[in-house]
Amino acid sequence: MAFMRKIVVLACICLFASCDWFTSKEDKTQELVHEEMQNINFNEVDRYPMFSDCDEMVSKPAQRICFETTLLMHFSRTLEDFDFVIDTEVKDTIYVDFMMDRNGSISVLGIQKNSNIDDQMPEFNGIITQSLKSMPKIEPALKRGIPVNAKFRIPIVLNSN
Structure with a gap:
């Protein structure tokens, strides 16, 4: 039992x-x-978008710096091509929000600036949008080896003397 x-x-x-x-x-x-x-942290990418000048083998912070520097240099060259007529001295920071999709295409989501810049440079938004569309080829951001959409905010400092 x-x-x-x-x-x-x-x-x-x-x-x-x-x-x-x-x-x-x-x-x-x-x-x-x-x-x-x-x-999974969906707020971060594993690899930032890559321009052909950037090295994908460097650290993630270095990738970000290369991406932002190349982008800002492109904006700077574009803005230098235009002669803006400004009544008063301008010292301001403009924030450009844009989306880089998984195919490498860029679209402007918004441009944050004060009304003084709108009054003095009404064509500014169009110039920035056109500048983004004329960017050299960019490889999209990656998350776990898969191309993903990524939003970015870039500050542009305007300084007229």
Whole structure:
């Protein structure tokens, strides 16, 4: 009788321990995907967009610096081509919000500036938008090796003397 009781207890332990054996592979996969999704930081990319001048083998901060520097140099060259007629001295920072899609295309989401700049340089938004469209080819940002959409904000400092 004691032997039979031990077998029943052992069988119950095996039954409770084996519940995981009966879950489907789909359920296990869904659980793993859910856990992995909790670990992904969707606010950061693994690799910043790359211009041909930038080295993809450098650190992520260096990639960001190269991306931003190249972008700002492009804006600077574009703005130098225009002669703005300004009534008063301008010292201001403009913020350009743009989206780089997974295909490497750029679109302006918004330009934050004060009304004084709008009054003195009404064509500024068009120039910035056109400048972004004339950018050299850019490889999109990557997250886990997959091209992704990425939003950026670039400050442009205007200083007229």
